[in-house]
Amino acid sequence: MNNCSVFNMPESEWHARCQLAALYRLVAHFRMTDLIDTHISMRLDDGTGHFLINRYGVLFEHMRASDLVRIDKDGKVTDPCFPNHRVNRAGFVIHSAIHEARADLHCVIHTHTAAGIAVSAQVDGLLPISQHALKFYNRIGYHRYEGIATRVEEREQLVRDLGAHNAMILCNHGLLAAGASVAHAFQTIFILERACQAQIQAMAGGNALNLPSAETCEFTARQFEQDDESGLIELGWAAALSLIQNQQEAYCS
Secondary structure (H helix, E strand, C coil): CCHHHHHHCCHHHHHHHHHHHHHHHHHHHCCCCECCECEEEEECCCCCCCEEEECCCCCHHHCCHHHEEEECCCCCECCCCCCCCCCCHHHHHHHHHHHHHCCCCCEEEEECCHHHHHHHCCCCCCCCCCHHHHCCCCCCEEECCCCCCCCCCHHHHHHHHHCCCCEEEECCCEEEEEECCHHHHHHHHHHHHHHHHHHHHHHHCCCCCCCCCHHHHHHHHHHHCCHHHHCHHHHHHHHHHHHHHHHHHHHCC
């Protein structure tokens, strides 16, 4: 940690930065990156409404706590320690919309994986053909493609399309997942990505697909909703962190 961080940053914010940097590296570990594009954000729990997002140009594999940029809902950098860090404009538009509208979602992940883009280009979207996909049965939004998301005017429609869900497919674009914590957001994007991968591979086989009954789909979706109550989400997050345990000193710097 540099001297500016030590003397000017609350310990709670530095902890949040370390958590978010770890999440960036885990997303890279599971090959859900797109060079320097896509983004993950976390709202700070300090009453300001400010949130952290990646410094544009840093690979997710190399993300550090000091590479994260604190910005407000208007995209202004509010961090005196790192005032010259550049932020992806589309990242600001997408994430600021959700953080401002959904107080329950503290962490938001956006990806451009091959499987996610492929499903986002399909008219029927995510199909209920796998256990992973059933987590999102009637619980995922869809946002029509409007070009690269650099216009603040798009934020209103993004929020409407997400609705009360914690996941959304950005048509012809990619995936979005969010949660009350980094653990929740990570589990959501991990399962959504696996569901998309399974769908593309299943469809590539060329045979007719099995679809469970609507009753079974809804029952399974409700089973997934019990994960939080049983502590499985935090358990999975801790297990994932162990994969990059040897990088902790690097990402907390």
